Amino acid sequence: MKLLPMTFLGLATLATVAFAADVPVSQKNQTFSTLALTVHAGDKVMVQNDDTVTHNITVKGADGDADDLGLQKPGQKLGYKFETKGVYRVICSIHPRMKMTVTAE
Helix, strand or coil: CCHHHHHHHHHHHHHCCCCCCEEEEEEECCEECCCEEEECCCCEEEEEECCCCCEEEEEECCCCCEEEEEEECCCCEEEEECCCCEEEEEECCCCCCCEEEEEEC
């Protein structure tokens, strides 16, 4: 009988913990599947290359720093974890018209 209240208390504690999520984005026809995305700080955006050409993912923060994730071949998935709150620009340096804004809250 004493285990039931303890189990319930454990579940209630787990329910209040926020977990980071993987947020999917696709690339196809040399465009991102969305132009703007809002995530929670700590979430990881997973970009899937569903295109027939190679892309490159570069993430630029408001401070001007850029993280180049390298080349992304067709079928490949790359992820970037948005640790800090802010507004980021995600681009493909191979195809300059490919742009996406990610806001981490």
